[in-house]
Amino acid sequence: MSAFLLLNGPNLNLLGTREPGVYGATTLADVETQCRATAQRLGFGLESFQSNHEGALIDRIHDAGRRHQAGEIAGVVFNPGALTHTSIALFDAIGGVKPLPVIEVHISNVHAREAFRHHSYISPAAAGIVVGFGTDGYTLALEGLARKIAAGRA
Amino acid sequence: MSAFLLLNGPNLNLLGTREPGVYGATTLADVETQCRATAQRLGFGLESFQSNHEGALIDRIHDAGRRHQAGEIAGVVFNPGALTHTSIALFDAIGGVKPLPVIEVHISNVHAREAFRHHSYISPAAAGIVVGFGTDGYTLALEGLARKIAAGRA
Amino acid sequence: MSAFLLLNGPNLNLLGTREPGVYGATTLADVETQCRATAQRLGFGLESFQSNHEGALIDRIHDAGRRHQAGEIAGVVFNPGALTHTSIALFDAIGGVKPLPVIEVHISNVHAREAFRHHSYISPAAAGIVVGFGTDGYTLALEGLARKIAAGRA
Amino acid sequence: MSAFLLLNGPNLNLLGTREPGVYGATTLADVETQCRATAQRLGFGLESFQSNHEGALIDRIHDAGRRHQAGEIAGVVFNPGALTHTSIALFDAIGGVKPLPVIEVHISNVHAREAFRHHSYISPAAAGIVVGFGTDGYTLALEGLARKIAAGRA
Amino acid sequence: MSAFLLLNGPNLNLLGTREPGVYGATTLADVETQCRATAQRLGFGLESFQSNHEGALIDRIHDAGRRHQAGEIAGVVFNPGALTHTSIALFDAIGGVKPLPVIEVHISNVHAREAFRHHSYISPAAAGIVVGFGTDGYTLALEGLARKIAAGRA
Amino acid sequence: MSAFLLLNGPNLNLLGTREPGVYGATTLADVETQCRATAQRLGFGLESFQSNHEGALIDRIHDAGRRHQAGEIAGVVFNPGALTHTSIALFDAIGGVKPLPVIEVHISNVHAREAFRHHSYISPAAAGIVVGFGTDGYTLALEGLARKIAAGRA
Amino acid sequence: MSAFLLLNGPNLNLLGTREPGVYGATTLADVETQCRATAQRLGFGLESFQSNHEGALIDRIHDAGRRHQAGEIAGVVFNPGALTHTSIALFDAIGGVKPLPVIEVHISNVHAREAFRHHSYISPAAAGIVVGFGTDGYTLALEGLARKIAAGRA
Amino acid sequence: MSAFLLLNGPNLNLLGTREPGVYGATTLADVETQCRATAQRLGFGLESFQSNHEGALIDRIHDAGRRHQAGEIAGVVFNPGALTHTSIALFDAIGGVKPLPVIEVHISNVHAREAFRHHSYISPAAAGIVVGFGTDGYTLALEGLARKIAAGRA
Amino acid sequence: MSAFLLLNGPNLNLLGTREPGVYGATTLADVETQCRATAQRLGFGLESFQSNHEGALIDRIHDAGRRHQAGEIAGVVFNPGALTHTSIALFDAIGGVKPLPVIEVHISNVHAREAFRHHSYISPAAAGIVVGFGTDGYTLALEGLARKIAAGRA
Amino acid sequence: MSAFLLLNGPNLNLLGTREPGVYGATTLADVETQCRATAQRLGFGLESFQSNHEGALIDRIHDAGRRHQAGEIAGVVFNPGALTHTSIALFDAIGGVKPLPVIEVHISNVHAREAFRHHSYISPAAAGIVVGFGTDGYTLALEGLARKIAAGRA
């Protein structure tokens, strides 16, 4: 069975334990549980990886790219955290593993926050973008990804 | 029964009839049918309005704001088309009818297109944003909106 | 008897019913009543027009320009709302009906709000500008306009 | 017989009656007469539409696009007025009715005026651009359009 | 009896003696006479101070702030001249004497002049702004200030 | 008999021999033949000059300015090539030979190409501008120039 | 006993061994010795961590945040090196472990160096900033931090 | 005995009496007392000067420069207030009295406030910078200055 | 006998005593002696004024303007120091005393120094500009001013 | 025998396996083989290191710096990948190990790609730059480096 990769960048390990006003009280473990259930309902497995290291995220995207060719990874749901706004290397990593589809997710509405959060290096390479739905955004992203795959558009 | 308002801005009446490479072959009527089904499954009705006139869209948002207070309109899924990038008046209209939740939808990935499509005046006022899922974005938006309402976050 | 035209742009129909923290509780109808009294005290009639449509505002300015030549409209007090910041067409409309004097009014202090509200396309064409006096700004504008007319400067 | 559409945007109804120093004394009716004669000489009919409403202009462009497929409209000569500089929606409308050729016309030399008139959202989508020939620019545009059509380049 | 402070910045001592095309023929003494009469009609005294020294203006604003607490100064009508565009220290001075209300006045329409006159450091701290009414702007400002005080909004 | 000067800047000697996708297959010699015929039909002679040297183009514009005073050169149709975007000296040369009318021509639609081609130093000094009609733009320019001369506007 | 965390970013391991003209001859080990003495005098322990890996610094800040809640870490003195100017992720990490106080230190005067060193993503989140005192800046920062803690402001 | 000069710019005379949320409740007199004690502990005298006049601050810096050569003034701790962001003349004054060391102090964290407070003309000329430690920043600056002097680096 | 006013802004009192590498060893007193001799040779007296206070410079320019009308002051040679780059009030003062001619002088080549010294608010109002001739620039300016006066161009 | 260090940044492990249109079909192993042969011909050994982690690259540059002092590493040929455009820390690392010479290499012509690839933080610190020669650029860089060393310029 093909799996989705749930990928989270810097500081998302703090989810639910800090700044609940911005990010809600759901923890990363809760998100994983929620996503696993959704993925299974959609007929996929789920792998999850979080790191505060840009290099580790790139390594994992490369790994997903290789396993996509082997049919093991169907797509990625990726919240790059603050690296969204600064990492061209992640943009290149996603470009380097095409046609693996990557959905960009942000929990809060980044456009209602500081100006330096309005630009994303990731967006031009993303197959889809989901912003501002809290942690529900992850499951919406999985559903959208599944429809893309079903429609042969990813 | 409370309804969702599906709101579409300039040129979206051309959907499916023009530039299928960018927007796909689904027509606006198809989208309405699709959304009506999704809304019903989620327990809501659906109203749909498209206009090439900024003023007409503002009028309709005001109307939705009044009817939200009366419990008739639960939320709005809005693709503002090119007005996304130029209309502060629409931003003010959405701000003026708070707490009516408005989800911003773009069919194509605007961040992979011309630079003048990367900025949105609507986003800071949006309750959520869905970009790049083709016309499936409308139904994802409805589902996300329904979850927000169910969770008491909209 | 010559009249003043009170002209209001997008979202000002919501006045007094929404965002009282920013705009106060006075409604647009209250403003009209207040302005009619002030105009009469100054020896003028009052007409009032509000629209969320840029085109309708331009049409009305053209109409006022023609009637200014006939001595029917003495001047305009205009709150363009969000179109202040985006409409060169309104700037051209005012330029096109010179020497009809147009006073620009903003209820709140736009310079203490978002950066995109700091620039006005209307101001260079305005005969005078009144900002931040709440709805009293409309009556101050009428008084200033009357003095300009009395002094032969408008 | 196929026709050209002469399309004029905001404030061009004032042509010849205001600011003759910038725009000359020719009225919009004069321009229509002039263009009808030119079109007939070139073997085409002429339809003319002017509006101060962006939405109405978009509607008319869509209509022209449909009738171009039916062979009724051969091309458009369009002076978008101030919307030239602010309307991405008109740019999208023209893009949405391709291959209908649209020639952009400006009566005055916009590059010798205010800086905000130097940029045009319409130009990248235009089949040709004619600037600074006064109202003769409309007939030059019709002639250029006819040559493009004759050459099979439009 | 509480008084208004009429405060004028650099070069306003030249008023009426220089550049009458831009500023009119009224002198600063005329303005003071005019304002004194208006203040008295509104039930207030009037003090007037002009200086070409930024520091002297700050000192006077501090003094007014202290006397506002003692009920001696009801508010300030301030034309900062060219310091409008360069002095953050004046902005801080006004912020430092809150809630003393300060109305910003400009005699000419600064937005129809050089680009460096379009931005004001003072505006975000101003209780109201009056621009382009010639020297009548001072009396309009006093009237607007009186209404704010009467309405308990200053 | 008075003549038109057809002036072409850097790289236009390559016309028709290179990049036909952008510039078409018509050579500069073809353009000259075409323009000579048009000029004759309009009652004018034609001189043609192309150079890759900015200084040589300035020299020729000065020469045309002197001969305009002698009634020998009626006007100039000028495609400055890439110097359009970088040469203030050409702008000054045209300004220095006023009232000799100069029409700016671009074969391709420069506004649909790289951003550095969107600005023209020549345009503010041009009597008219014709863009995007292929090599037909030269003859349109000659016709527009003839009408300006006939109307006493050049 | 509660401890301070001395945190140093990329290239600070080179301290004292390279570019003594900019950074002096004191090594990172010297700094640690100096800081330990200062911390002890102020009644605190000292931990020290240096890494060239952004992710490792984020991990350590998270760790410090958890231990701050347990009373083990009283505050952080942080020299982020070049990450100061590029890392939003570090800004978020500091924001995510509030109210742990973090003092930003730069050894040299970054404002007298290249323009790209003038902006700091860290500063808005910093409890205090010490710049240009050489390696003495670390001990000044510890003293300032201790006073904030003593005053209950951190 | 050599003395430190404590120099404060515009509005710092209001310290402790206004905006305690931003600047704390300590008055300028309190700061002077605090600094005098610190200076004495470090073996220096203390002079203090505050002015809202840029020119007076420049005069005092020049005076300190002369007295530095005479061994009377050992260094300056300077909070330039809002002049930080606008005064190149103060930057030049500090440059003109080299090698007199000047430490720049800001009570609040200017980088967490308005964008126009993020740039300092003073910083490139400062021997050290202390930001965000409240009024303790003045004493930290004195201590840092004393260490620089002791180390022969000032 | 009519006199020239030699006006010097902030920090120019330090001339010759500081930074001889940039400004040379000539003192302000030397400059005055040199300029008095030059003025006498040209048939004029000389007054000299230096201040570190912008307001004092404005006051003196106003005074010169009044005395120009009385034939006492023939023109001004002005080195505004760092106020060159920041003071719109000085620009307005010069504009307010027209037609008094003011020559702007800079001792060093400001264009070979920091970027913030490249822009001058004074230059657009200056009758002439002399830069980079060391203190000889003052006497060149006097000579140029005398020629302007002799030619009736000032 | 002294060796060259071949250093490759993020995503260069994908070389030859992905996007052959941009980067060619040569793998990183091929590049190493090619470079080893070239180095040997030039009389040097070769070490190779690739990482997707910025910190690991900095660590390796520090290591090379230490070994350069010991005569073990003669120079570095470095393709920083996307970190070229974002990493000031790598710039500092290279600056911190001077005089170790570092040649910057890019396989594709970065100046013909997205605008965000046009700026390099690495270039100002590089001893030489080779761009756009495909994987041959690595060997050209080794040759250029060898000549610099031979000429005593590195």
Next chain:
Amino acid sequence: MSAFLLLNGPNLNLLGTREPGVYGATTLADVETQCRATAQRLGFGLESFQSNHEGALIDRIHDAGRRHQAGEIAGVVFNPGALTHTSIALFDAIGGVKPLPVIEVHISNVHAREAFRHHSYISPAAAGIVVGFGTDGYTLALEGLARKIAAGRA
């Protein structure tokens, strides 16, 4: 006898024959006569060269550089015309012939004209700058140059 080189760039051959409102009625021949007299009074010969070709100006500067070493050319007075604002090659040419002193002259006040004339690539390399004295600027420049040479500063 050593000579000065009077060098004039594009369009200065038109001097006195065109745009006398901006440049006066003096011709380039008049300027040469005037400058020859001044040079002779100062003990120098004069050579004069004008070209509309950037390359020819560079060639002549190189020639002057060689002859400066031979004692034939003492210095250059250069009005680069519009190339001032666009030619880095001229800047390099002047840098390449150091220490030959070059004085930059502009007849009109470029800072009171279009914004694109405010920046000069030549100024940072100029030994002195004279602006806005009409054609007298050339003789002032010669005098200033002679003083620099006499003082051993050129």
Next chain:
Amino acid sequence: MSAFLLLNGPNLNLLGTREPGVYGATTLADVETQCRATAQRLGFGLESFQSNHEGALIDRIHDAGRRHQAGEIAGVVFNPGALTHTSIALFDAIGGVKPLPVIEVHISNVHAREAFRHHSYISPAAAGIVVGFGTDGYTLALEGLARKIAAGRA
């Protein structure tokens, strides 16, 4: 036998005779000798052309383009000097003679010099770029060019 064209722009004739600190002591004649030897070793002839005239360089590029089609010129090694940063016409010339390969060379590291040298109009059209290797850069470029030709990539 096919030849390489060595093309040098403005001021490169000064090579070796001026500014050896930046460019070294090798003359242009030395470079030609060096390059001829390299070309011969690689099996090619060498032609060399230097001009300070942009137009002459364009002419020569066109000539090379024609002769490339005839197999006479294999490729170009081009150091455009300062025209690198200002000449779109050279960019167009290179684009107009495709597929003739042109390698851009800079002797010094332009990225470590003034900001206006960081941008190149030539780079996007270059087949390869070599920067900062001194005059060795020319021979590296020839070698790289030869490899491109051998590999069929040019």
